[in-house]
Amino acid sequence: GDSVTQMEGPVTLSEEAFLTINCTYTATGYPSLFWYVQYPGEGLQLLLKATKADDKGSNKGFEATYRKETTSFHLEKGSVQVSDSAVYFCARSNTGNQFYFGTGTSLTVIP
């Protein structure tokens, strides 16, 4: 069935390090893909999205490219900051109303 698999955490990085959080999906058709971020004590916020193959979503220095050939949507950032510490969720939606979320990856950035 339709699902999202993302890299397990927790991930701990030093400030200014490069970040990659892997995400792959299974789906029929052509889903839209998302990354959501959940800062401590808050709800999920949309970080970025891509709606078709080869689209690149970007926001706050984060990027992810919709790769249909590898069914992936990996999240990257070239230089993380302490304020990026949060839980990151990969998600996809189908043509209906259903959203599928990954299990979340906890990121801690240390000074």
Add this chain to the structure above:
Amino acid sequence: SAVISQKPSRDICQRGTSLTIQCQVDSQVTMMFWYRQQPGQSLTLIATANQGSEATYESGFVIDKFPISRPNLTFSTLTVSNMSPEDSSIYLCSVRQAGANVLTFGAGSRLTVL
């Protein structure tokens, strides 16, 4: 995007009691949803709250356990009934506005059942 207010933000409850969570949106929205986020797990959709009619529940969730109301296009409630420790979780309200393929979430209600 819509702004969602949820309350309570957290609560500690006794086994066997019920708790109602409220979700207020600052604009009219077509779709409202309730999710559960258990510790270390992904978000699970409980149900779609339908305005003026019964909610649509996902597999594994039933109305007797999670009654939902949605009297208008800006407000919904989720009740967790006859709680047990297994119901300890974060419950999230989310909305999807017409024409937008994006979910917006409230801050969540963290429920601990003793």
